[in-house]
Amino acid sequence: MKAEIITIGDEILIGQIVDTNSAWMGEQLNLYGIEVYQITSVHDSREHILTAVDNARKNADLVLITGGLGPTKDDITKHTLCEYFNTRLVLNEEVLAWVQEMLTRRGVQVNQLNRDQALVPESCTVIPNGTGTAPGMWFEKDDTIFVSMPGVPFEMMHMMENEILPRLQRTGKAKSIYHKTVLTQGLPESMLAEKIEEWENNLPSFIKLAYLPSALMVKLRLSAYGTDAGFLKAEVEKQSDILKTIIPEYIFGYNDETLAGVIGKKLTELGCTLSTAESCTGGNIAHFITSNPGSSAYFKGSVVAYSNEIKKQMLDVDPESLEKYGAVSEQVAREMAVGAKKRMGTDYAVSTTGIAGPDGGTDEKPVGTVWVAVAGKNQVITKKFNFWHNRERNILRSTQSALNLLRSLIINENPVKS
Amino acid sequence: MKAEIITIGDEILIGQIVDTNSAWMGEQLNLYGIEVYQITSVHDSREHILTAVDNARKNADLVLITGGLGPTKDDITKHTLCEYFNTRLVLNEEVLAWVQEMLTRRGVQVNQLNRDQALVPESCTVIPNGTGTAPGMWFEKDDTIFVSMPGVPFEMMHMMENEILPRLQRTGKAKSIYHKTVLTQGLPESMLAEKIEEWENNLPSFIKLAYLPSALMVKLRLSAYGTDAGFLKAEVEKQSDILKTIIPEYIFGYNDETLAGVIGKKLTELGCTLSTAESCTGGNIAHFITSNPGSSAYFKGSVVAYSNEIKKQMLDVDPESLEKYGAVSEQVAREMAVGAKKRMGTDYAVSTTGIAGPDGGTDEKPVGTVWVAVAGKNQVITKKFNFWHNRERNILRSTQSALNLLRSLIINENPVKS
Structure with a gap:
């Protein structure tokens, strides 16, 4: 499965914000065996969005779109997608109830701009937004899946983790991949590499090792690619156990731990x-x-x-x-x-x-x-x-x-x- | 002047690195009055690079390309651009001397891969790399300027600041843009929009307003496009002053303040x-x-x-x-x-x-x-x-x-x- 990511928003193009969404999505999709073919950042402009979406369709089976779903005038993604998919906006009662509940809980008076967030394209599957008011939208056309999500990172991440990735997995198009990330503290990358050189050289060819250094730690990510999920998991766990005997004092956890x-x-x-x-x-x-x-x-x-x-x-x-x-x-x-x-x-x-x-x-x-x-x-x-x-x-x-x-x-x- | 940025490299698409280059370039170009139309990240693949460059040419007067200039096999940008511009690689003695000097200074033995970095497309203007071995390349074709730069952030930044931006300024094609970001706290986006609706509707057509909400604040970005820099600045400041009288208690600062x-x-x-x-x-x-x-x-x-x-x-x-x-x-x-x-x-x-x-x-x-x-x-x-x-x-x-x-x-x- 090949994906293209389209991020919409002038603020990215003028360099006011760094597009961290794309990197996060690229990493997640990779974990699910989906290759990202291209990342495209475009303006909040109708013509530009239409061109970008149509170009993406030519190369990708999956087009992930973020941004431009807010309640204000400069957010035009929803209207533009309606035009692209030749459909119209209809009121979704569930979304309306959710928007009202969320805003009431926050003590915010619901206004027309908020109510308009419950207008969704008739032909799409509405994706719930667990942490915000703008719903996601899932379209299918000519064997390509298009998903539109909010650009606010935590809303997008929550929606990807809880809705989009599980749905993609259910399509059955994803490859088998098993990942495990070993978290280390206390050794710089180059010294770590020296200590584990022999182990690294002896890794089986279907397991790839990546060093991911940051200010917080050096992560070692083991990725096994193949067809037998059970076998991949067993092999990665075996290698992780061996690694634990080589640098026990520097490993403090695994995967998402802090x-x-x-x-x-x-x-x-x-x-x-x-x-x-x-x-x-x-x-x-x-x-x-x-x-x-x-x-x-x-x-x-x-x-x-x-x-x-x-x-x-x-x-x-x-x-x-x-x-x-x-x-x-x-x-x-x-x-x-x-x-x-x-x-x-x-x-x-x-x-x-x-x-x-x-x-x-x-x-x-x-x-x-x-x-x-x-x-x-x-x-x-x-x-x-x-x-x-x-x-x-x-x-x-x-x-x-x-x-x-x-x-x-x-x-x-x-x-x-x- | 309209620009498109193309970043080349698998590591961006699998989310191993966040593309901070584009945001930095977007900000710099904006300061020089050059609007970034699109940012595109593509694989280290010949066909993909050719398509991206040719698509960019259709929309932009300036195409900035980063990445894929290293000495190793997966770096194919130079050969691909040679093909696109229908030219051939020739040895550049100045670049060769520079590569040899840099590597000798670092105590590195010069090998054939390094010497090949001095091969440059015959039809391009060679741009010196003050902090690395891969030279930049400047092409012109049908009124569009194409610049290829290394992907290493500090090499790219040094080249942009010392070579590319000054050259672009000398072309005299740059438009004027003036931005100001008003930082607000205490009102959610939709209520803010209601309060400033009349002001927003009365903005002159050459000033665009964008709402940028995050967990920390709602930013309001005013962008004015035109030819007279002084006029644009004065108009944006005037509108910002009016806004200050409408929501004085919610504005806490401007631009990069926290x-x-x-x-x-x-x-x-x-x-x-x-x-x-x-x-x-x-x-x-x-x-x-x-x-x-x-x-x-x-x-x-x-x-x-x-x-x-x-x-x-x-x-x-x-x-x-x-x-x-x-x-x-x-x-x-x-x-x-x-x-x-x-x-x-x-x-x-x-x-x-x-x-x-x-x-x-x-x-x-x-x-x-x-x-x-x-x-x-x-x-x-x-x-x-x-x-x-x-x-x-x-x-x-x-x-x-x-x-x-x-x-x-x-x-x-x-x-x-x-």
Whole structure:
């Protein structure tokens, strides 16, 4: 099955937003064995949309269209598709009820623009939008499937995952593919590649390995292509097990897991609690932890101590330590973690203090210098990191590195009984 | 002048990399008054490249092509363009000398694949690559300009800035475009559209308006197209000024500004300080604030009070209030803000308490119920929000709504003297 993606919206063409939708859709379709032939970004213009859709039809069995479904005047996708498929707009009572329910829940008065969102092309299958008001539309014509979705990334993703991909799978046109992503932390890509070189060279030819590095981790994606789904799964799992014996300490999870999520699961299992004391990460560790549903079971709170007064007053950091070693020091990181653990009465506490930049660096402590400490049941461990990025990335790297140090101490203090 | 961008490379279509090149080029071209008509991403395939280039020629005066210029076998752009322009590859001595110099500098032995990079189509103008080995190529045919550049972002950017954009400017074909983006918070897209309907209908025909909604804000982008740059700018600014009189309380900034950034600037001007007390936002408000360079000048810290004990112990929330009204209540939000302001000794403090979901909702307080409070110099204001999203988006919406309430109190307490 061959697909083409069409993204509609002036904001993409003038570079106001980066089209991340297409990459996400390309990846998802690939996981379902559907090859993306072309990605086309076009203006909110009737003629342009008509040409793009018709060109796509010539090459693809599946045309995925995003954008231009909002309630305002510049959103013309629905009318244009009506014209292309030679159909007319009709009121869909279910969509109307849903729009009214969603807006009422939000305390928004329903106006005519909202009601118009329930007008859908007569010949299409309406696809529910679980997280927004604009419905998706599924058309079929001459053996080609056309799907129109909202351009808002989370609405599109929700619709793809819950509606479009399952429907595509039911068409039976998808190939067998089995993917598993191994998530690693603590080694840069090149060192990781060296460590697993022999294993990589010995992979069977039907399993492909991809390195996917980001600020958060290095992902290793194993993809097996073939016809026997059961066999592919067994082989990938076997290779993943072998990999686990080669780099056990760097693998923290698989597939969609996150480092904060893995830590949360472990703390829940152990019945342990956590607090954080953050300077340079500015609340981002707490944010990562509390992004997980159910985190209130183990996370008690955080003190974001941006100023030295707060470090002293709310985390009991010794004024002499600040004076003698400076705020960005092993000693202060240690006292922050110990202070948070004690003040908030938790089993574990993690702290950060560093220079995120762009200002505040010195020769001795350049921008990117970060101290992390973790106070556990019986000990406090510390680690220094030297990042070299911009502010945003330094905060992100510090957050993940702190979480990874926390993970290592939790595992260390609570070995799995065999 | 109308442009089309063609990006070549399988890695874009399988979603392994996000195509950030196109957005950057679109933005740059716009600044030079060149409108991007379409962005097309295609495979490393001869037929596909030929079709894409020829389709682009029909609509555009300028076709910018990136990717497929590397030294390896899958890079076929150069050969394909030779075929399209009916020319042949010839050795360019200057490029050869440059390739040899670059690789020698890097300590790389020059091989045949590298030497082949100095083969260029006979009919093109060779564009120097200041940061890599693959030269750019500039073709002209039937009044259309075609430029082929490397896909490596920093090589492409360097070539665009130093070679392509200046050359395009010298052609004298560029139209004038002026953009301004008005950033709003506090009104959903449909209600905003209603409020500004009359203004929108009265916009001159050469000014286009686009609504760009996201979880963070609704952006209104004004774009004026014409020939007289000064006139366009004046007209857009005039319309933006009129808009400001219609929805003054909802506009928080312009263009690339952020809500947290605007607040930071205001606090810096006023010499005022800020702290936060976060329950459902879990540290994300502090994270947004500290993402701004220089935030340590006005941000003292935050207490992320996820558990009730921390609310009592570190923010002086009255146990009776928690008992009587529950943690998610106006009273507790108010006490959290007052407690943070007092404990951390700041001029302003903002607090949140709510149910981010997916669990924890009740009939009376469903998931998405959020109370925000802001303590200022002379008063405490509170506001209740009803979101309806998933956890991630509820946290994001709560964060921005809290920042917006904070902004409104700061403005209220510190009116601009005229």
